[in-house]
Amino acid sequence: MALNSRIIGCGSYLPEKIVTNADLSKTVDTTDEWITERTGIKQRHFAAEGQLTSDLAYEAATRALKSAGIDPSEVDLIVVGTTTPDDTFPATSVKIQGRLGIKHGAAFDIQAVCSGFVYALSVVDSMLRTGQARTALVIGAETMSRILDWQDRGTCVLFGDGAGAVVLRAEEAAPINPRGIISTHIHSDGSYKDLLYCNGGPSSTGNAGVIKMMGREVFKHAVTNLADVVVEALAANSLDAADIDWLVPHQANQRIIESTIKKLGMDREKVVMTIANHANTSAASIPLALDAAVSDGRIKEGDLILMEAMGGGLTWGAAIARW
């Protein structure tokens, strides 16, 4: 019996506090015009003091479980993509497991920065297909506001906080057009680790550090790697860009998304864009965008969805799913 992993629910959570570009320009040497023109970002949400990544993730997870119509006790795997975990250990995922009252199965985090959600989907899909778990919560959750350098206007204006989650269930694959994850494709190249990194950590400085980025270099790699991995994902399934109903990209920069779709000849109308309101929420950006497009009725049952992301590492990847 061939199994595949069907997405049976999704949910998301954004912290209440909204910070607009105009708000930022009061304390950072920047303008709404510069940020909008270079990135497409108009505002971002920031977690309240004391509000942790696991708090955002827990909200997104409970909403996803509700949309799936299942009880937490049915979940036997929780994987969280995050680069801003609550603590060095334990994993943020086990804190969520505890809050959901689940005592069976497994929970662990994945660190692939902005590609974290695609990496988590890839790992979970493999585990469900091979029968290692039956019902999984896959979460992308971040409090990027905790690792921003407010003296560096080139990075501090780009990021936001939030969380998104999907529930995946292993099912016998339908013979024609099965719903669920169709394929995932993940890559990394550590030789570019210095283009985008956090200058802290438990074994180096003993503190969390702040984001350091060579923006122009990252931009170039993003457009090339994202176009390449999309071509790889389409080719693996004998699909054309025109077959995709919705592109749900990582929301790092509107110009990266537009350059990528131009390179691929994809239709702008088929792209879910949330960057203006969410900014770059790293591993949370794809599930946040997915949930937005499902909630407002754009993504419908049977639609072909293409997700792609690139982040520090460098890491990048893509996933194709039938909703």
Ligand code: ACO
């Ligand atoms: N407000 C006003 N001016 C600014 C700001 C700001 N917030 N930040 C930088 N500037 C100034 C710089 O000081 C510089 O001024 P100068 O010419 O007088 O020296 C000028 O703007 C141009 O700076 P650049 O850094 O060269 O600007 P660039 O056009 O490359 O845009 C940006 C910067 C938006 C970061 C761009 O490089 C980019 O989007 N890179 C992609 C990286 C990205 O999105 N990373 C997110 C994480 S990775 C991921 O998720 C894929």
